[in-house]
Amino acid sequence: MLLLTLLAVLLAQALSSVIWVAQLRATQLEGLVTSARSLAHSMVASVSYIRSLPVAYRPMVLEQLRSMGGTRFVVTLNDKPLDMNVLPRTPRKDAVIDSVGEILRAKLGDQVDVSVQFVAPDDLRIFNSGLKLEELPRSWAHYALTLEPVNPPILVTQIELGEGEWLYIASxxxxPYTSLEEQGLPAQQVAFIVMTSAFLLLFIGLLVHWQSRPLKRLARAARELSLGAEVDGPAxxxxxxxxxxxxVVEVARAFxxxxxxxxxxxTERSQLFSxxxxxxxxxxxxxxLRVELLEDPDLEARFSRDLDELELLVKGALQCVKDTDIHENIEPVDLNHVLDCLVEPFLSPLGNGTVTLDGRARRPYSGKPLALKRCIxxxxxxxRKYGKRAHVRIEDGGKVFTLHVDDEGPGVPEQRLEQVFEPHFRLAGGQQGYGLGLGIARNIAHSHGGEVTLQNLREGGLRVTLVLPRG
Incomplete structure (x- = not known):
């Protein structure tokens, strides 16, 4: 749930950030175009002023402007357009170049030759002699064309005033459009996204923990209820x-x-069978007693047989209830001791006993001692009864205790592997018993959260596997 929430938060933040950046860039581009058009109108005013001066006075006026500290533009007169290395085109540079060129041609006429370019400060050339920016007096151009330590690109506009006369304007x-670079998410916005995501995940984590605690209590209660233990609540x-x-409250109430x-x-069942x-x-x-008073031996034998069957049915039903009764406290059970007690009578000093035991349990198992002893x-x-010999093998892992009991009998038909767990069902009709052993063993395993399964072995015989989870 936390991972899905984190993914949803990241996607939502990414989407909102993309929308926000797109809107920010659109707004910045609109402001950039407006500033470029304003700058172009100022250029038009400068060009109109230079044009209004006599040709002989133009260099003198520009010299006086430079001596006075210049203007927002660096303006010179050259006899030809200067050739410089221009910067690569970008959408923002193209927007500025198109806007400035459009205004200049609209105001000065389409027949005027206009060149608008962006040049890096190191590649800038100003006079016919190709002087660099750093070779000029600082009062001439540095204050208008440098912005340390940014070194932004310089917009160079060259306009033909007449034959052999080009007006050079650098600005x-x-x-905030000096750098012309498309900015990503500001650091403050990134910090805001990180903080909101962290707080959101923190509160959702607390919410998940708050919701999962009663579910864990409910799971523990259900697990302990299957073992017949009392569930601990507030008292x-x-x-x-x-x-x-x-x-969750409704589920706990229903439980x-x-x-x-x-x-x-x-309780009622126990009282009923008692x-x-x-x-x-x-x-x-x-x-x-009354049957023994009958004078007819044949009739007495038939009555006795019916009473024997009735008593067998009663004893079988009572044994089934007794052996699957869950009214027993949960406590640590030494399974090694239980197995030793069950196997010891059938072991032989010569090694030819009817039961063999292989493996040991690593630690005690929390369960019902008598029920587990009946099950195993x-x-x-x-x-022993149906397969002559029983070979018991223990596999005790960290989370599951597994007991295999192999015999040397004929096995069980595949279609009857589940049917043999039903009460009073027996494959061998001539054997004594009630047909309840496997059913009782499986019921006890289920009450401990485990399972009993059957499997026919390739070499012959049947394997009964008891699996009891630890936890």
């Missing part, structure tokens, strides 16, 4: 704190209501 453009064992935006309903449902266990065992026992025990028992 600088007025401020011990309290509900999730409702905070953040209105949508608290959902947790309350789940807790009430689990009542069922108590209420059904007594009549079944009475029925067995069911996986090992299934491997």
């Amino acid at each position: 600088l453009l007025p401020e 011990v064992d309290g509900p999730v704190t409702e905070g953040g935006g209105s949508e 608290n209501a959902m947790r309350e309903r789940i807790s009430r449902y689990l 009542a069922i266990s108590h209420d059904l065992r007594t009549p079944i026992t009475r029925l067995r 025990g069911n996986l090992i028992d299934n491997a």
Whole structure:
């Protein structure tokens, strides 16, 4: 969110800066053209004044002007146009040259030969002899044509007054158009963009942090709820704190209501099956006593068989509820100790036991001790019961604890890999059991945020993988 916001801020600032610079340059160009036209009118006035003087007096008047300190222009009379190295053309230079040339031709006549150029101060030539600016007395031209340390380009206009007589006018453009360079973003504007972007990102970062804190609390509460732990709120064992935006508050409120309903449902379920266990065992026992009083052995056998099936169903249902019950405190579980207790009865000093164990858990796992023992025990028992041998292998990474249980049985058909997790489903009909082991193991894994999966091995047998995330 911060990266997208930063991108949006940069794009918005870039767009606004481009628009602002374009408008600034358009305004500056308009002001530059206006100044150039004003400068051209002043040139026209100077040309008209020089023209009004007798030819013999013109050099004398210009000499007196130079001796007095000159004017805003450096004006000389030459017998031919001076050849100088002109500066490369740019849009601003072209605008000035076109505007000055247009005014001069409009006021002096189209038949007048006019040359307008921009020349660098080092390449400037003033008199017929080609003197440089630095070779002249400072009072003659330096004050009018230099602006240290900028050294701006000089506008040189040469106008033919008559045959062998060219009026030379050199001048600088007025401020702020002296340099004629297109300026980018001013330093103040760049600083303003950086400051506004930094403040905007700071406030958005605080907003994201403020909104993400209740979401993190909600995620932790949901994770701990899956393990059956009480969620810490503002008070011990309290509900999730409702905070953040209105949508986050609604989610937290709905989560608290959902947790309350789940807790009430689990309590009622536990009470229900406790009542069922108590209420059904007594009549079944009475029925067995009455069956024993029957005189017909065949009828007694049929009644006994029906009562056995009924008791098997009751015990299976109660075992399913008991083994998947989540009413157990979360605490660090030493998985190595759990596995040692489960595997030890089946190990043989000669190495030909029905269970082998490879690998060790790096550190304790936060979970429900009895539930985890039932889960792993069911996986090992299934491997021994249906695959003759169980080969247990541990892969404990930094974030996930993985347990592989391989057997040497016939495996499970691919189309039945998910069906075997259903309650009371058994592939081997002749085996004893309720068909609940794998389903109970998967339910316990789910309550810890993990998973149990099945995979047929190429060399034969079935691999059951238990994955438990740490966190």
